[in-house]
Amino acid sequence: MPDTASALGASAERREGPQKVAGAARYAAEHTPEGCAYAWPVPATVARGAVTAVDDTAARELPGVVEVLTHLNAPRLEKPDDATLAVLQDARVPHRGWYVALVVADSPEAAREGAAAVQVTYAEEAHDVTLKADHPEAYVPEDEDGTSGEHVRGDAEGAFNSAPSRVDVAYRVPPLHNHPMEPHAATAHWRDGRLTVHDSSQGATTVRDVLAGLFALPEEQVTVVSEHVGGGFGSKGTPRPHVVLASMAARVTGRPVKLALPRRHLPAVVGHRSPTLHRVRLGAERDGRLTSVIHEVTAHTSRVKEFVETAAAATRVMYPSPHARTTHRVVPLDVPSPSWMRAPGEAPGMYALESAMDELAVTLGIDPVELRLRNDTQTEPDSSKPFSSRHLAECLREGARRFGWSERDPRPRSRAEGPVLVGSGVAAATYPVVVAPSRASAHAYPDGSFVVRVNATDIGTGARTVLAQVAADALGVPLDSVRAEIGSSDLPDAPLAGGSSGTASWGWAVHEACTRLAERLAGQQGQQLPPEGVGATADTTGDADADSAYARHAFGAHFAEVGVDTVSGEVRVRRLLGVYAAGRILNSRTARSQFIGAMTMGLGMALTEGSTMDAAFGDFAEADLAAYHVPAHADVPAIEAHWVDEDDPHLNPMGSKGIGEIGIVGTAAAIGNAVHHATGVRLRELPLTPDRVLAGGADGL
Numbered sequence: 001m002p003d004t005a006s007a008l009g010a011s012a013e014r015r016e017g018p019q020k021v022a023g024a025a026r027y028a029a030e031h032t033p034e035g036c037a038y039a040w041p042v043p044a045t046v047a048r049g050a051v052t053a054v055d056d057t058a059a060r061e062l063p064g065v066v067e068v069l070t071h072l073n074a075p076r077l078e079k080p081d082d083a084t085l086a087v088l089q090d091a092r093v094p095h096r097g098w099y100v101a102l103v104v105a106d107s108p109e110a111a112r113e114g115a116a117a118v119q120v121t122y123a124e125e126a127h128d129v130t131l132k133a134d135h136p137e138a139y140v141p142e143d144e145d146g147t148s149g150e151h152v153r154g155d156a157e158g159a160f161n162s163a164p165s166r167v168d169v170a171y172r173v174p175p176l177h178n179h180p181m182e183p184h185a186a187t188a189h190w191r192d193g194r195l196t197v198h199d200s201s202q203g204a205t206t207v208r209d210v211l212a213g214l215f216a217l218p219e220e221q222v223t224v225v226s227e228h229v230g231g232g233f234g235s236k237g238t239p240r241p242h243v244v245l246a247s248m249a250a251r252v253t254g255r256p257v258k259l260a261l262p263r264r265h266l267p268a269v270v271g272h273r274s275p276t277l278h279r280v281r282l283g284a285e286r287d288g289r290l291t292s293v294i295h296e297v298t299a300h301t302s303r304v305k306e307f308v309e310t311a312a313a314a315t316r317v318m319y320p321s322p323h324a325r326t327t328h329r330v331v332p333l334d335v336p337s338p339s340w341m342r343a344p345g346e347a348p349g350m351y352a353l354e355s356a357m358d359e360l361a362v363t364l365g366i367d368p369v370e371l372r373l374r375n376d377t378q379t380e381p382d383s384s385k386p387f388s389s390r391h392l393a394e395c396l397r398e399g400a401r402r403f404g405w406s407e408r409d410p411r412p413r414s415r416a417e418g419p420v421l422v423g424s425g426v427a428a429a430t431y432p433v434v435v436a437p438s439r440a441s442a443h444a445y446p447d448g449s450f451v452v453r454v455n456a457t458d459i460g461t462g463a464r465t466v467l468a469q470v471a472a473d474a475l476g477v478p479l480d481s482v483r484a485e486i487g488s489s490d491l492p493d494a495p496l497a498g499g500s501s502g503t504a505s506w507g508w509a510v511h512e513a514c515t516r517l518a519e520r521l522a523g524q525q526g527q528q529l530p531p532e533g534v535g536a537t538a539d540t541t542g543d544a545d546a547d548s549a550y551a552r553h554a555f556g557a558h559f560a561e562v563g564v565d566t567v568s569g570e571v572r573v574r575r576l577l578g579v580y581a582a583g584r585i586l587n588s589r590t591a592r593s594q595f596i597g598a599m600t601m602g603l604g605m606a607l608t609e610g611s612t613m614d615a616a617f618g619d620f621a622e623a624d625l626a627a628y629h630v631p632a633h634a635d636v637p638a639i640e641a642h643w644v645d646e647d648d649p650h651l652n653p654m655g656s657k658g659i660g661e662i663g664i665v666g667t668a669a670a671i672g673n674a675v676h677h678a679t680g681v682r683l684r685e686l687p688l689t690p691d692r693v694l695a696g697g698a699d700g701l
Contacts, residue, residue: 007472007479008654011589015464015484016228025228028200029185033256036187037066039249040111041241042101042118043265044093047127047618048334051091051100055119059103062117064110067253069102075248077214083305084269084337085214087241088248093122094304095336096619097268099241104249104257127334129618131300133277135331138298147310147345151382154323159292163283167359171280172685173311173348174610175620176273177266177628178341182230184270185260188246194221195250199243201226202236203496205455208489210239211247227487229459233601234340235270236459237498242269267611267620271339274299274309275613278352282360283323288371290321295353301330302337309338311349314665316382317430317553318353319375324382334618340498342601343661346431347668351605351686354427354669359682367410368426368673369400380551388550388650391581392428395557398644399426399579403559412680420563422574423678429666433552433583433657434501435544439492440509442471442517443535446528449481452514455494456486456506461660462590463502469586470507470654474514484510492537500554500658503586504651505544511653512538550650554657556580558599558666562674566701569690571607571675576639576667581646583657595641595663602667604631610687 019025044051056068074088087099103114143149160166186199195217201207204224212219229236246259261269276299283292295315301307312326341347361368376393379386400406408424409415415422440454452471456463464484472479485491495505516536524534561575578599585591608629612621622628641663648655668686675693676682683696694701 007469008584008586009588010469012465012469012479012587014462014590015468016458027182027228027230028187028198029258029260031187031198032258033189036256036258037104037106037253038108038111039102039104039246039257039259040108040115041099041245041265042103042115042120043097043268044100045096046093046122046124047096047129049093049122049124051093051120052123053121054101059114059117062110062114064106065103065114066106067104067249068114068118069249069252070100075251078216080210080214082238085210085239085241085244087244095268095302095334097265097336099245099269102245102249104253127618129333129335129613130615131275131277131298131331131333133298138329138331141306141308141328141330147313148308148328150325150327151316152325153382156292156294156323156325159323160281160283160294163291164286165284165360165364166282167356167363168281169356169359170684171278171352171355173276173351174686175275175613176341176605176609177611178233178235178270179266179625179628179630180231180233180235183261183263184236184240184242184266186243186246187256187258188250189256190250195247196223197243197247198225200229200236201239202229202232202457202459202498204457204487204489205493206496207239207243214244215247224489225487226457229457232459233342234344234498237340237496240270263625264623267623268336271337273341273344274301274307274338276309276311276348278311280352280356282356284360284364286364288364288366288374290319290375291323293319293321293324296327297349298329298331300333300335300338302335303332304337306330307338309348310345314346314349314430315353317380318428320377320381335613342598343431343664346665347605350429350665351668354666355672355684358425358673358676369396369405372396372428383551385549385551388552389581389646389648390555391644391646392555392557394644395555395579395581396428399557399559399577402579402642403577405559412677419566421566421678422561422563423674424559424561425670425673425677427558427666427669427673429556429558429662431500431554431658431662431665433504433554433651434499435508435652436495436501436505437539437541437544438494438505438509439537439539440506440513441492441535441537442510442513443533444517444521444529445533446531449483450475450477451483451485452510453485453491454506454510455489455491456502457497458486459497461594462587466503466587466590467506467510470510471514474511475518500660500662504656504658507654507656508540508544508652509538512540548650552651554580554582554659554662556662556666558670560670560674562671562678564675564678564693569694571688571693573603573635573671574637576603576636578641578663580643580659580662582643582659582662583646583648583651584655585643586654586656591659592641594660596639598661598663599639599641599667600631600636602664603636603671605664605686606668606671607687
């Protein structure tokens with residue numbers, strides 16, 4: 001038998017890498033069927049109201065314009081579960097940017113010109129887009145999945161008031177936007193009653209199911225292909241309006257239709273991270289042991305559908321205390337519908353909690369690493385379940401060793417290099433283990449090759465490669481003999497790439513299918529395989545979604561060193577270090593890439609990324625990459641990702657945890673804590689831009 005011991009964990013290169021660098025990998029907008037038309041949507045220009053008239057005469061007279069769709073002539077759709085997909089179905093305008101028309105033309109230029117020529121008249125209504133903690137419409141949502149609503153343990157208020165040491169602090173995280181490099185795009189084509197769509201999506205199975213429902217089709221008459229996806233970060237996790245509009249236009253015109261959303265439209269129609277207002281109260285004994293934890297979060301949601309940024313959920317996991325209360329409140333406003341953005345809930349919530357822990361450490365005069373170690377636990381505080389594995393302490397200690405934490409002078413403003421104050425900070429991180437049922441097939445051929453098939457989506461994480469590694473390990477064959485087919489709803493059904501659940505979910509099904517195939521092959525030893533080969537299938541329903549007696553989470557520790565210019569107020573991150581406990585690492589190369597990518601996004605969250613909701617206009621002021629600033633290579637001079645070995649038998653056959661999102665969770669807090677250590681000034685609103693740094697330092701920066 002070949003040596004396959006290194007199939008899992010090996011630093012295997014991405015299978016699709018050569019295609020991508022050669023420009024041969026085709027994305028949704030790069031499929032151009034014969035006779036393809038192009039669509040351009042028309043966004044509403046009022047923040048709330050209704051369309052009273054549409055004049056498309058000028059648009060229809062333009063050369064190349066084929067059709068103009070509005071709520072007056074667009075195909076009627078079945079009512080969707082996600083109300084953001086009910087496009088062109090009525091005259092209402094729930095927020096600025098809501099699509100009120102769609103122009104279809106022979107070229108993208110003609111479609112864009114036609115969209116500009118459509119004249120829409122509105123009955124405008126008063127709007128409210130301003131999030132306030134004391135907003136009269138704020139409410140506590142139902143806790144249907146155990147992550148939202150309010151959780152109470154003991155007498156949190158009484159314990160806080162009687163605690164020897166206390167911090168009571170407020171933090172604000174602004175609206176954040178996903179802005180994937182590849183815009184949301186779809187190419188739709190109807191033929192003989194069958195719909196085929198190439199879509200930029202994190203889950204082709206879900207898109208197929210939703211389109212079938214909207215157009216009242218059997219699922220087998222819809223094929224959705226998402227072969228290559230250029231980033232999503234949650235914004236492509238569920239179907240978005242573009243794929244519905246492209247499918248509607250293709251049905252009406254009888255031609256294939258391509259729709260790629262302009263980047264400036266994205267903040268209004270594909271989701272965003274809701275702004276969150278946090279109040280964190282920590283009560284502790286003088287030795288630092290927590291006695292009360294209170295985390296209250298207020299976020300906005302749209303009037304189209306409810307979405308809760310569950311930013312207090314991670315607080316229920318992190319630190320034990322006899323008394324705790326975590327509360328989510330949402331305010332329905334006339335804003336675009338928020339949705340998933342990388343580590344939804346955990347990223348803003350852990351920023352607030354880990355910043356407050358740093359403030360408590362300063363109050364008590366205890367080292368921030370030591371404070372977290374004193375509050376470690378092997379039992380999840382809210383559920384009382386034992387953790388399947390929790391090596392947060394090892395991450396903190398290993399990170400401190402690698403970072404040189406013991407050499408740190410704990411006094412703020414203790415290190416200066418001319419006008420630059422240098423400081424360092426630490427924060428912990430956690431993210432839940434999420435696994436969903438999946439199907440997969442595995443096939444062996446007479447030439448010694450193997451193919452695994454599963455409708456997984458590779459959004460740049462290396463899923464093709466890792467799934468081939470899982471298969472090679474289960475089959476006991478060389479990695480080069482295995483090929484993975486993914487990215488089409490015609491393949492075995494699979495859940496979306498989201499919630500750091502992809503590899504765990506798909507890999508479980510692939511492992512089971514390959515294990516069954518290996519058993520079948522073992523029974524045929526000495527026999528020639530038939531020309532069509534032999535195969536096996538797997539469906540993990542009932543296993544992957546079974547209740548567990550354990551609380552399953554990944555953990556990590558982030559360390560940051562910053563330089564703060566006292567003249568300009570600029571914060572420069574000099575070093576970032578992340579150490580993670582995330583089960584078995586299946587591919588060291590792609591894992592490190594994911595950790596570093598998420599940490600870079602966390603750096604952006606801390607220093608550059610943020611959006612402003614214009615109260616009068618009712619729109620996000622930062623709607624493109626010229627105004628919404630993401631980190632560039634020059635912003636990340638030194639970044640390292642490491643992990644501790646973790647053997648957890650309570651997860652899945654591979655022993656893996658999700659790694660895509662935990663890297664962002666603690667990064668912003670570590671950077672913010674480092675800024676405080678450098679300057680002695682505590683800033684509690686992100687991002688930490690120069691103007692805020694200088695204003696916050698009025699007392700001596």
